[in-house]
Amino acid sequence: MYQFINTIFIGITSGAIYSLMAIALVLVWRSTRVVNFAQAGMALLSTYIGYEFIQRFHSFWLALFLAMVAGAGIGALVDSIFMRTLFRRVAHGPIAGVAPIIATLGLLGLIRASLGLAVGNSDVSIRPPVSNVGYTISGHTLAFSPLKLVIVSAAVFLMIALSILFSKTNIGLSLRASAFSPEIARLAGVRVDRVRTLGWAIAGAAGAAAGMLQTPSGTGALSPDSLDFSLLLVFGFIAAVIGGLESLIGAVLGGVLLGLVLAFVLTYMSGSLVFITAFVLLIIVLLVRPQGIIGMNRGRRA
């Protein structure tokens, strides 16, 4: 029973971390129809910037805020000087489907290598801002700590806040319109280029939050070659696809579903099945619903 409850906690907290990344991916997808593989690199860079701020100001929370600002700046920069040029040049043909993937992969490599050049390939570490020791209830320690509470809250908060932003505000309407039909949005007077850049900026900030929160929740280590960030990208993307790519709630649901299924398979079946489980879960979900849990029924080809 205790193990069962703990497994649920493990699933939810790890799911929350995948969700944070999934949210960032969904944001870029929703505002520009690009699957942003550079998101891992942008998050890594933002987290390094956050680490520098921690060294300077000795406050995780201030550093988190500044890292998110930096992440937003990085996102905006990537879009305005990079993706905009790309879209001007590749609008049509088979390349239009792969160019954004290739370009963002290239960017991921560029950020990695530049970071490696700048800071070297060894680790630095970020301490948890609040206790990461599990809560104890009647003598049992749960796999759930104040830090994990912060992470889950952050994922839920971002989901709610950004969902409101998207569905209830004028900015959100501009974002959605620009993503679905840039031409019509333009004709309606939406400054599509700026709106897209804004979408990237918000995603950059969300990605920075994911990086800053996941690092201390793991071992705390940070390096340009960090395995954790590549895996965060892969699992975040899988979560986003499971959730349906169009919806922030879907991103969180996808993340939590992935987290729970992984936790239960690893605990009750075999610890070796991590990657296979992720693949099988994705296939099952997509066979039942090709557009993800909360996807649009008449999904656009993109």
Place this chain on the structure above:
Amino acid sequence: MFGFNRGKLLVATAVLATGGLTLSAVPAQAFSPHLEVGVSSTEIKLGVTLPMTGTASPGYNKVPGAMKAYFDYVNANGGVNGRKITLVVKDDQYVPTLAVAKTNELILKDKVFALLAPLGTANNKAVAAAVNPGRRGIPVLFVNTGYSGFANKKVYPTTFTMLPSYIVEAKIMAQYLKENYPDKKIGLLYQDDDFGDDALAGFKQAGLNFAIKVPYASGSQGVSGVPATWIGKLSAAGAEVVVLFGVSSATGAALGTAAVMKYAPKWVLGSVGGDATTIKALGVPAGVLYNATGASFLPATTDTTDEYIKLFQDINTTYNKSAVFDNNVLVGMNTAFVTVQALMAAGANPTRKSLIAAIERKGASFASAGLTPLNFSATSHVGFAGYWFGTYGPTGDLKPNGGAYTVYTTDSAGGAVVKSTYKRPAMPAKGLPN
């Protein structure tokens, strides 16, 4: 779409021509007839492939720097019979395809004399099969893996191992556990591939039973939530002693997560993932390691009373930009130290054959920081085959249990685990073999 107009033929020809140019633009390397490949009157060239970048690189990418540092120290003190040693480092990103390609470059383009300390089981196996240094007579010195298969002289005739095999380690560890924790429930975390399979074989041979065995997929330790499931299973099974037989990142993740879940069994760390510096660099607080048991075949990295450690630390400061002196650096330096002795033993004008013969003949008497003997002989290419156990102090220093190094040795086959009587000889003056 595929009409062959003239333009396309032109382009195709141009591409072919460029390809041809690139392919043929290799200067034919001139070499004197009486000197072996990779040996000139002033230089001996060695080569290493290992992950310098990528997710497998942390820790291991410090080894070449350490080896270079020791070679530079030797070079500054007259070199090997007047020749300087250079080490060509290639990044294989832990991918066998790249390991083969880079090893080919080392042999065919850089023309190295011997391969040194290549890393990784799959990589070494692919290189052995595709590049076949064995058939070409190219020495592969001191592979940096504990997979027991490479000690098979028939399959890998020019390969020498340095690390004790995982089987040896597991057998000795089993003995230690049976002696010290006879009635405790013991749990095991292991990597679910050949690394773990070797360990399981060793534990099984020694007749040790685990209350619970938790496998993990290589790489999955970086996935959020995965380490928590290990700890969940270990604690649910009530394991009081837990053996962590994985890589550093897995050990670190297990220890860190256990602290979060307030699970505090007696930890016993395998040597691969047991380097305190690496674990601490992963962000795990030193306190978590406190009182855990660790194993090594080299002196503790912080033991400055040891003459080798003291010398290597000095060399590290002078020639390695004061890199953090951890087990990777120590292993690198010690490997380089043994390599220099092998080169010296191979004669005034070493050949690949004479190098292999020298190690087979004199290898067992080579000086080294190791606390167990090197077992090289005409019939054995196995290096170290023993371990001592220690306890991590509050700052993460591994100190031998009982104050002195008590070393156990065994072999990868059915041999018994015995207490070693080996007395390490004194270090050659200034750590320079002669």
Place this chain on the structure above:
Amino acid sequence: MHKLKSTNLTRFLFFVLLGVALFFLGNRVDELRVYQGATLSMYVIAIASIILLTGYSGQVSLGHGALMAIGGYAAAITREHLGWPIWICFAVAVLVAALAGSVLGTAAARLSGPYLAGTTLALAVGLPSIANQFSILGGEQGLLFDVGAPPASMGADFTQYKWYFWIAALTALIVMWWLQNILRSRYGRTWRAVRGNEVAAELAGIHVGKSKTLAFTVSSGVAGLAGAVLAMTISTVSPSAFPLSLSFSLLTGAVLAGVSTLSGVIIGALTLVATPEIADAISRRLGSSENVTTNLPGLLVSALLIIVVLLVPNGPLEQLRSARARKAREATHQ
């Protein structure tokens, strides 16, 4: 600019000619270049499989590394357990990978862009870890794949690598020739129609789903063959030989080659093989510090990729062609 009459025969002769040229080239260069030639041929096949899928049927796969793994393992198991001749092992690699591809392709045909990308990515991450679950797959160290020594009739100084190169280059030539033929066939036209406009193709009576599945199947089979060739060049198959980065570098090669046409495939392969070496040389010339030598190759490859995507997104050949077309147009306008 007039077109030479293109028939199956001229095309066949072109490939024969190319083969003869490669044969002489193989005799003139040193051992390392011969080995790289085998790797190059492997990349030609693998990149062709990507171009076929993306350029001609408009689907994106991030998981072709996994399909290569399937082919590689199929060939190795056939060789090790049945001891069949090498060309049968290659054929088995094609069939098994194509079978896996058809299953995956059936699912893929229902998925639009990013969903397919996600599925194939998960496959690339998930599949290699199966190797440790079944002992027949040999675990982390993998299986040996020994294609055997070159026939004695080739002479004593005919090296193992030259043998690899011959097999790989011949395989690549046959694959390219066959692909050119299939692309000019009914299937090729169907794929292009689907790529151009799915709705229009559907109206024209093309079964879009079937057509896409077929393209995925053929592409997977070719990828499987590339996997077998890769396994030959490293004489083993192991999970770590097919990392996610392999799938990514194939996409990179396809973009460098120009995804819309097969004819640039050699450029993509050449760049993949040469760039690390060039980067290595540059970094060694510049590199005083370890940090530079370690990170510069990655930096250069990424930068090259970004430059190509931004400046010549359709590949250098396509760029050349359109530039020439523009010039020709201007000439006629005057």
Place this chain on the structure above:
Amino acid sequence: MSLEVREVSVHHGPIRAINKISFDVQAGELVAMIGSNGAGKTSLLRALSGLNRSAEGSARWNGFELLHTKPEILVRHGVSHVSEGKSVIPELTVEDNLNLGALWRRDQSQAHRTRQSLLDHFPRLAERMKQSADTLSGGERQMLAICRAMMSQPELLLLDEPSLGLAPLIVAQIFETIRDLTTTMGLTVILVEQNAMSALKVADQGIVLNLGSIAAIGSAQSLIADPKVRAAYLGY
């Protein structure tokens, strides 16, 4: 207030879609622009609305140059374009599609009033505010597209083939609505149509395009009466 088009040319690669054409449109007029498929109607409209910014020449609305200006800027200067094929975003609700047209406006209370008066005009849309736009019928979508453009309170409205794919009865309704809007709101409208007869019937002026040049221009009645135009474009 008027639109002055002077020597405008539009290229599509090597093909010249519009060849140096000039004409004027007076404020408050409804101009039907007709011509066969490929005559260059849509190309001209896209140049005027900033969607194609490679056009040459000059087109001024009240002295403001339209060519080479981004569509999102033109909207702010009173020029709205409803592009070909039901210019609505099917993934958004009817309400969102409407609101989209006025997002750029500082004064949202004004936008609210505009919306109210449009909804009074089109009760069908008012009933379907929360539905997604792809649940609407073709005619309703076209209405929605026009309303979205009206939300920007344009002075000059460019309409590209609003009748495309609609039943004749619906087409008549749409044209009536356009006529109505022109008169009651004092709009200036350029209506590009294949459906030449229906368009000319509601228009004040007509322009006939042929192969990128103006073939005929004049009052709508005179064009309907012109036998050559009748034969070539009106089908009888």
